[in-house]
Amino acid sequence: MLFNPSKMMFLTCLISGTLISISSNSWLGVWMGLEVNLLSFIPLMTDQKNILTTEASLKYFLIQAFASAILLFSVISSYFLSEMNFQLNIEFPNSTLISSALLLKMGAAPFHFWFPGTMEGLNWWNCFILMTWQKIAPLILLSYTIQLNMFFTSIMILCTIIGSLGGLNQTSLRKLMAYSSINHLGWMIAALMMGENLWMFYFMMYTFLSASIVFLFNCFNVYHMNQNFLLMNQNPLIKFFLFSSLLSLGGLPPFLGFLPKWIIIQAMSDSMNFLTIIIMVMTALITLFFYLRITFSALLLVYAETKWNKNLTFDYTLFPSLILLASISTLGLTLTTLFYLTL
Numbered sequence: 001m002l003f004n005p006s007k008m009m010f011l012t013c014l015i016s017g018t019l020i021s022i023s024s025n026s027w028l029g030v031w032m033g034l035e036v037n038l039l040s041f042i043p044l045m046t047d048q049k050n051i052l053t054t055e056a057s058l059k060y061f062l063i064q065a066f067a068s069a070i071l072l073f074s075v076i077s078s079y080f081l082s083e084m085n086f087q088l089n090i091e092f093p094n095s096t097l098i099s100s101a102l103l104l105k106m107g108a109a110p111f112h113f114w115f116p117g118t119m120e121g122l123n124w125w126n127c128f129i130l131m132t133w134q135k136i137a138p139l140i141l142l143s144y145t146i147q148l149n150m151f152f153t154s155i156m157i158l159c160t161i162i163g164s165l166g167g168l169n170q171t172s173l174r175k176l177m178a179y180s181s182i183n184h185l186g187w188m189i190a191a192l193m194m195g196e197n198l199w200m201f202y203f204m205m206y207t208f209l210s211a212s213i214v215f216l217f218n219c220f221n222v223y224h225m226n227q228n229f230l231l232m233n234q235n236p237l238i239k240f241f242l243f244s245s246l247l248s249l250g251g252l253p254p255f256l257g258f259l260p261k262w263i264i265i266q267a268m269s270d271s272m273n274f275l276t277i278i279i280m281v282m283t284a285l286i287t288l289f290f291y292l293r294i295t296f297s298a299l300l301l302v303y304a305e306t307k308w309n310k311n312l313t314f315d316y317t318l319f320p321s322l323i324l325l326a327s328i329s330t331l332g333l334t335l336t337t338l339f340y341l342t343l
Contacts, residue, residue: 006043008332013040014133015305018305027075027098030141031068037137058120063114064105064110088117095145095291099152101143106138107178108155108185109162116166123220125302126157128176131181132207135188139199143192150272152189159186164286171225171320173217176290177210182247183287186280187264194267209257216242221321228298241326243295248329250291251284257334297303 005226017037024030038061044056050149074097100111107115119127163183184206191199216238222228228242248255261284268277 007011010040010043013037014044015041018133018137022140027071031072031075034068034137034208037134037268038068040131041134044129045122047123049124049177050121052121054121056118058294059114059121060118060239065116067101067104070104071098074098075103086169090255091288096149096151096214099142102138102142103155106135106185107182109182110160112159112162112182114177115182119174119178120172121291124174124176124214127177128210128214131177131210132203136203139188139192139203142189143196146189148193153192153273153276155279156186156189156193156276159189160280160283161303167287167290172224173223175227177213178243180211185320186283187261189278190268190276191260191264193263194271198263198267202264205257205260206249207323209245209329210331212245213242213249215325216245216322228294229301238322238326239298241323242329243298244327244330246291247288247295248332250288252288252291254333256329256336259333259336 005052014037017033017035019033020036021030021033024033042061044191045053045060050275087287104111119130122130160183163179163186170179172219185246188199188202188206191202194272217223220227228239246298246324248257251257251261265281
């Protein structure tokens, strides 16, 4: 994909659309940037070798167009009702409608119904773009309207609950990552409520951990749960690092993924949101449960080898990159703590 000129052009337009949205000083400019981003991502989704991409791209287009229509309607109606201009620093009377449109665009609960089905029809790199880059513009725009009220608190709680419970009975790794992304969105919205710097740190950590996992899955062409148990028996070190990265993404304390959640728990404790913290931590434990269930079954149980599995080859030129990404996600928290203690 990266060496295809047309894909490179659409990828550049995708990045430009996000940058137009987050740098615009009016809601109309925001809407135009989101449309450029949408129309650039759909050609990236299509793949002639996979028939499911057609369904996924159509579903994505319909949902995003509907969310853009809601956003444009709410902005124009606010302009007519309150005789305000389109500037971003104006407090709109129907900011809840604008926030709902942005939440629908990023796939936050309870507007998440399209997200796992769309992820299921994409390859791993498109899944990575959908989980990370496509959330940047809606989250930054959400920071303009976010308030510490019952609406956003319920959105945070719903994201964490649905993201944790939805991944319990999944055998598809793409749907598992989709529900994990919904769960992390609840934490990101909480971080956004506490401060934009906190959200930026959490998002960077989430992007790094997702990249390390997607890179491993893409190298081995793994899309379902049972493939994990058979495909990596010849590479036990990579198998160990893969599941360590999964546990890190879930937020298990010795790993790097625990650090952003730790900071958010501390910040929300300072603002006295104890009930919300308890619910979010309990749902994070549910996500850790199904990550641990996958890890134990893959590492501790012995599976019968298939004959064609012996013919699988691994590109060992990627081995240093895989080890570097996975070791940082596994040992990052320990190393940063030791570095901090030595100062």
